[in-house]
Amino acid sequence: MFIIRWWRFIRGFVVVSLEGRGIERLINLAISRGIAFWDLHKQKERARLSLPLSSFRALRPLIRQTHCRLRIERKVGLPFLKYRLRRRWGLAAGAVIFVAALYLATSFVWSIRVSGADRLEEEEILSLVGELGVRPGVWKRKLDLGELAEELPRRNSAIAWAGLRLRGILLEIEIVEHLAGTEIDNRPADLIAARDGLIERIVVIEGRAAVKVGDTVSRGDLLIEGLTSLEEGILAPEELPPPQEVRARGQVEARVWYEAREALELEKSTGVLTGRSRKSAHLRLQSGSRRLWGPAEDPYRNARKKSRVLKWSWRNLHLPVEIEIITYHELRVEQQRVPYDEALHLAREKAVQALQAQLSGEIEREQLFFEEYTDKGAGWIRAVAEIREEISMVRLRRP
Numbered sequence: 001m002f003i004i005r006w007w008r009f010i011r012g013f014v015v016v017s018l019e020g021r022g023i024e025r026l027i028n029l030a031i032s033r034g035i036a037f038w039d040l041h042k043q044k045e046r047a048r049l050s051l052p053l054s055s056f057r058a059l060r061p062l063i064r065q066t067h068c069r070l071r072i073e074r075k076v077g078l079p080f081l082k083y084r085l086r087r088r089w090g091l092a093a094g095a096v097i098f099v100a101a102l103y104l105a106t107s108f109v110w111s112i113r114v115s116g117a118d119r120l121e122e123e124e125i126l127s128l129v130g131e132l133g134v135r136p137g138v139w140k141r142k143l144d145l146g147e148l149a150e151e152l153p154r155r156n157s158a159i160a161w162a163g164l165r166l167r168g169i170l171l172e173i174e175i176v177e178h179l180a181g182t183e184i185d186n187r188p189a190d191l192i193a194a195r196d197g198l199i200e201r202i203v204v205i206e207g208r209a210a211v212k213v214g215d216t217v218s219r220g221d222l223l224i225e226g227l228t229s230l231e232e233g234i235l236a237p238e239e240l241p242p243p244q245e246v247r248a249r250g251q252v253e254a255r256v257w258y259e260a261r262e263a264l265e266l267e268k269s270t271g272v273l274t275g276r277s278r279k280s281a282h283l284r285l286q287s288g289s290r291r292l293w294g295p296a297e298d299p300y301r302n303a304r305k306k307s308r309v310l311k312w313s314w315r316n317l318h319l320p321v322e323i324e325i326i327t328y329h330e331l332r333v334e335q336q337r338v339p340y341d342e343a344l345h346l347a348r349e350k351a352v353q354a355l356q357a358q359l360s361g362e363i364e365r366e367q368l369f370f371e372e373y374t375d376k377g378a379g380w381i382r383a384v385a386e387i388r389e390e391i392s393m394v395r396l397r398r399p
Contacts, residue, residue, distance in 0.1 A: 012077025014056055015039075018047040022066030029062050030055075053079065106317045109138050109171045111286070116175040120158055125175060128155055140166060168318025188245035191224040191392040193217045197254030200388060207248030217254065223392050224248040245397055252392040257384055260354035262347040264379035266338050271302060271331035284309075284322040295328070302331040344372075344381070351383035359387065 018026065023045060030037065035058050037051035051059065063070050112134070114122045129135075132148060132155075145164040152162035152175075161176040191207070199215045202223070210222040217223065226248040280294025298305065306327045312319040338346075348370060355368075367386040372379065 008052065009076065010078050011052055012075075012079035013050055013052045014072050015048070015050045015074040015076065016056070017071050017073055018049070018063075018068050019045060019071075020066065020068035021045055022068050023047045026062055026066040026068050029066070030059060033058070033062075035059055035062075048073070053077075102319070103317075106169055106319070107140055108169065109134070109140055109143070109166070110136055110169040110320075112136065112171045112173065114173045114175065116177070118177055120156070120175065120177060124156075125152075125173065128152065129173065131155075134171070143171075168313070169320055170318075186247055188226045188397040189247045189394045190222055190226045190397060191248045191250060191252065192395045193219055193221045193223055193252075193254075194391050194393040195219055195254075195256050195389075197256035197391050199252065199254050201251075201253040203251045205249040205251075206246050207250065209250075211252075217391075223252045224250045226397050248394075250392070251390060253388055254391045255386060255388050256391060257386050258355055258358050259382060259384045260351045260358070261380050261382045262350040262354065264340075264343045264347050264381065266340065266343050266379075267335050268338055269333050270336055271304065271333055273304070274330045274332050276300075276330040278328045280326050280328075282324045282326070284324055286320055289324075292323075294326070298328055300328055300330040302333050303328040304331055305329075347381040348383065351381050355383055355385045359385070 020026075023042065027040070027042075027047070035051070035055045037049045037055060040047065040049045042048075059070075112126060112129070114125050117125060129148070129152070132151060134143065134148065143164075143166075145166070149162045149164050153159045158177055159175055160178045163174040165172045165174075196218050197216075199211055199213050199217060202209055202211065202213060204224055207224045207226050207228060210225050211217060226246050227243040228246050278295055278299050280296070281292040283290045283292055306329070308325045308327075310323040310325065311321075351370070352368070366388060369384040369386070371382040371384070373382065374380070
């Protein structure tokens with residue numbers, strides 16, 4: 001079907017309307033004489049159809065024979081376009097020059113973007129690729145991206161891998177750096193509690209335990225002290241050397257509690273489309289966005305916003321101009337009553353989600369409690385999760 005439409009466009013066709021009592025006879029005569037047409041729409045003494053130029057010339061004698069009237073509504077196709085451009089040669093020449101200039105402009109690299117660099121500065125990488133001949137304004141055909149990607153790690157030992165990719169007039173350089181060597185921190189330190197909890201297990205690797213199983217601790221309390229000394233009984237008390245400061249190491253597990261609360265929403269707001277809408281268009285460039293027409297902001301008090309971006313690209317060529325069309329659909333806000341059981345269920349689900357956001361992915365709750373209460377006339381749900389986790393964290397003895 002697509003090929004047929006293009007073939008008709010190349011040959012040219014006209015859309016005509018017919019009037020008169022002899023329309024049916026005219027159509028029968030056209031079919032019997034092999035005159036091609038399509039898209040026939042007939043209503044009593046009126047008809048509308050499309051036919052190629054050759055069939056249009058053959059149809060004119062039948063018009064006079066059947067005493068019908070013909071009116072050309074639309075001329076479509078390459079022959080008519082060529083005729084118009086012949087009269088407006090300046091417009092045609094301008095279009096050709098514009099396309100040629102656009103193609104030429106997109107054949108250069110106008111912007112370079114660096115990603116993945118952490119310790120290396122972006123200016124350092126741009127200077128490095130500049131030494132290899134890569135800078136804004138370079139001809140894209142001269143770039144060998146594979147060779148450049150191999151050359152960057154050879155020029156700078158901090159680069160483990162480099163990848164280059166062209167996106168229209170933009171050259172993207174992705175950098176992966178070598179991992180920095182990890183240093184072991186042996187400065188004297190204690191282990192303190194990161195959260196309130198009830199101690200359930202303690203393992204001391206180095207240092208001295210300051211708490212025991214069953215103790216209740218608060219945030220900041222000392223768990224394992226960064227001191228070590230010989231046990232009494234080996235030497236006389238007066239012969240014991242003074243304790244030495246070390247970096248405390250160990251594991252302290254405690255039963256801790258997390259909580260979250262959510263309000264009972266017995267009413268909810270729903271938006272109903274009123275049928276009114278407004279559109280605005282914005283021209284998006286690299287330098288910013290400019291409004292073409294329509295409101296600059298949402299013209300309604302409540303609205304649903306839909307955005308559609310029009311952009312042109314062909315293979316790896318991307319026009320650095322986009323048109324964003326924003327449609328604002330007006331909403332009428334209505335309040336609906338929510339049953340108590342449904343509101344209670346939704347509040348519990350939200351509270352559980354809030355609790356899960358507080359916990360890391362490796363921690364699972366052991367028990368979950370819910371409590372309903374009223375505060376300032378409003379209903380609330382409080383969810384408490386009881387879990388067992390490692391609560392120790394390092395605190396230097398001498399900052």
